Amino acid sequence: MALAAGLATTLTAEARVTRIVIDSTTPVTGGAIPHETLRGRAFGELDPNDPKNAVITDVQLGRDTDGKVRYETSFTVTKPVNLGQASGFMWHDVPNRGGNIIINQTERDLGDIGLASGWQADNAGGTAVPTNHATGTNHWVVVPMARENGQLVTGKVLARVVNRSGPASQPLNVMGNPVPYLPATLDTTQAVLTTHTKETVNGQVTVGSVIPSDQWAFARCDATTGFAGRTPIDNNEANLPGNLPVHVCVNGGFNPNLLYELVYVAKGAYVLGVGAAAFRDVGSFFKYQSADDFGNPNPIAGRVTHSSMRGSSQSGNFTRQWIYMGMNQDEANRMVHQGAWPQIAGRRVAANVRWGQPDGVLELYQMGSEGPQWWTDYPDAVRGVAARSIFSRCNLTGTCPKVIEHFGGSEVFALKMTTEWVGTSANYDIPLTRSVRRYYIGSTTHGGGGGGFVHQPAATPVNCPGNNWGTGTFRANPMPSTQMVNVIRVAMRDWLMKGINPPPSRYPTLIGGTLVDPTPQAMGFPMGIPGIPASIFNPENFVFPVFDYDWGPQYNKTDATGVATNLPPPIRAVIPMKVPKVDADGNELGGVPTVLRDAPLGTYLGWNITATGFHAGQVCNYVGGYIPFATTQAERLASGDPRLSLVERYGSHDGYVAAVRAAANNAFAQGYLLAADRDALIQAAEASSVLR
Incomplete structure (x- = not known):
């Protein structure tokens, strides 16, 4: 106990994982090298004044009374039962919308170690915190909400309802998961619900009408109760995430020929970028540390010599975002991962902006293509941004990983990928650095x-x-x-x-x-x-x-x-x-x-x-x-x-x-x-x- 207290005293100036808890251990069947999966939680803290954390939107608004910003995140470690059979290589997998990830048998047969940990901090749908940590299977991270003068910040959020019909209320969803923000008030005069009769792929919108504020409500209703019998939603942030998704009820029901676009004042802005720092800290802990501040041992201590992060689709976009934020440099200025493998991902996920919706998939009015998407410093001519790249920050610290990325046809036609190849001017092939390989599977x-x-x-x-x-x-x-x-x-x-x-x-x-x-x-x-x-x-x-x-x-x-x-x-x-x-x-x-x-x-x-x-x-x-x-x-x-x-x-x-x-x-x-x-x-x- 005295040693732990001493460690806590000497290390408080650093942001890092301070404690880990192993909630369950499960054998993994199949393969030449027996593996087991440890599921647990990591607790960490950030110094909001550390330049490495300054890129996080609202990080100063997430501080506890002692000035630190704290998080809790899930992780799984899949390792050889006999660590003497470990290869030295670790895959740090990025969960997609909270999904569970276990390295496959090919990797296990090589003796590789798999680490997966939470990053998506919106606590909605697949990223909601489970009630039982030992039996839960999804990945999540708990981060603070932004506060000013002790009060939750408020601001505007956009949500859309499409291809819905009938008298029942409809949820505000993005990619099937709830829009994670509650309305600050149920007063519909403080919001605007507009219909669209047509939207084209290239952004031409035909507006229908604004629905009068007394003809809709933040409420639940069904065919039996109708609009008159609606039940107001619960917008108490203390009940999150159980009161999600937010439901909207319209007098006369929803018309399937219309798209409904809602702009409302929300509360409960998660400091989403803390999730990226949590992913960084967890990767660094399991690669470099022997134990946490309380003496709990790192179960793979000393067994990782090389590592690569990787993510597919949404989590591949996060991989690119994470590198852009400079998160491959840990608090001790070490390179966290030597490699990165973003898969079928040609943009950066909206996970470091207030009111961000990380589940968004680049439909109209969704974020993700802003800022440099390319690996070599190159000007953004159309949007008037000076030459930068995803590597701009890590180039300054010598912590850029080697990158392999691969894509296919759908990323071109619907996920806006070719901007990464030719910039916004689309008239020149942006060269790749020697540390990047790109493969297109046509x-x-x-x-x-x-x-x-x-x-x-x-x-x-x-x-x-x-x-x-x-x-x-x-x-x-x-x-x-x-x-x-x-x-x-x-x-x-x-x-x-x-x-x-x-x-x-x-x-x-x-x-x-x-x-x-x-x-x-x-x-x-x-x-x-x-x-x-x-x-x-x-x-x-x-x-x-x-x-x-x-x-x-x-x-x-x-x-x-x-x-x-x-x-x-x-x-x-x-x-x-x-x-x-x-x-x-x-x-x-x-x-x-x-x-x-x-x-x-x-x-x-x-x-x-x-x-x-x-x-x-x-x-x-x-x-x-x-x-x-x-x-x-x-x-x-x-x-x-x-x-x-x-x-x-x-x-x-x-x-x-x-x-x-x-x-x-x-x-x-x-x-x-x-x-x-x-x-x-x-x-x-x-x-x-x-x-x-």
Whole structure:
């Protein structure tokens, strides 16, 4: 106890993890090296005056009475039961919307250690704190709410309700999770509920009307009670998160043909950026410390020599944001992780701004593309920001990690990724540094498809992700990213542990002629493919652009920090986007060689078309589609399909297998396919029913 007290006295000037608690230990089944998962909590504190924490929005407004800012966060450690079998490599995984993460069997068989910990601090939906820490499975972090003179700060928040109908009240959601902010008052005269009759992909809004304040309420109602029998919501912040989501009831019910946009005064602004510092501190503790301030041992102390953080989609965006904030430098000025692997993520998540909604997915009026998105200092010409990069802060301290990033088609067409490649002016390829590798897996849906060699899968339309977006027209895109992910896993470990360079970057470029304007003419898209109307290529329907929003004078457009006061924000400019050029089948060019793209069974789209609802006829948010080739020439001609049929291409089953073999050997020879995956793909093609 005396030793612990002494440690606490000597270390209080540093922000760090001060205590860990292990709540449960669970064996992990399968694999050559037995592993176990420890689930627990870490408690930490920040010095708001430390320059390393100054980037955090509202950090000074989250202080306790002693001047420190405190947090509590979940973590899981998956480690070999016998630490003598540990490889020395640790993956620090970023949870996606609070989801549980355990390193896979391939990594466990290598003896790797997995660490996952909370970062998303909005305490809503999947990131809500569980009542039982031992049995809870999600990840979360508890941070303070901003206060001035002891009172919660208030401010404007925007929420939208789309494709909802009927007399029942509707929740304020973002990506299916609650908008995490309670109204400061239930007085609807202090809010504005507006309807829109149409919104285009490129930001043209047709306003319907403002609903009178006495015709709606922050309340719950159903078909039986109606508006007259509504029950006001609970907006007491002491009851969070149980009183989420916030519900809105409209007299006469919701019209499915309208989008409802609500701007209201909220309270309870989480100091979201503390979540990034908590992720930093947890990673540093498990990598470097032997015990916490109270003598609780680090269960993997001394076993980690190399580490990489990684995140997919939303958590990949956080990975980029975390690096931009300078969080890869810990309180002792050490590099936290030597590597970083942001996956299918071309922006920075809105997790360091007051009233931020980290669950947002870049639909209209959502943050995420502000500030530099690129790795080399480069000016933001359209938005008038001087040359900066994601590496700007860590370059000053020598703590930038080696980065491998990979993307696919859906990130181009709906997640606004190509700004990272060509900037806001979109007229020059921004060079990569030697410490970054970029791989584009062409013609894939978000996260990649299920793979396999099935010519005619079930014609089941896909659901469009996002805020209740709707259903797509085309069946699911099977183009996988699994094989390239397997390559990157090995490449990252070898790069950090052995100094072996990964394969060269491969992605569409302006100078290479594979990155072009989003028109069918520039893309070389084959017109007349059954089911693809020419109207999808219209600017109001096709590629989601980056908008230059005016968020107001209290918002820092370089750092994407501060407070947004203009809601909804005026659009000052629509930033031009680029897309990959395609071949005669409509499949994308310029990416890494992949077997299904080079021995195709159809057209694999990084986009889909919304079938019904408010966004009908527009790109179906960030999901891809698949349109099979005709089997025979006669079938092709009967449908007017410009693409060659399977028989015209391959002749027979053996001919198709030969094409797969050639594609697999080509990808392997260039370093973009592992030998085991090459052999498995060839065997799967041989066993398939294609042209049998």
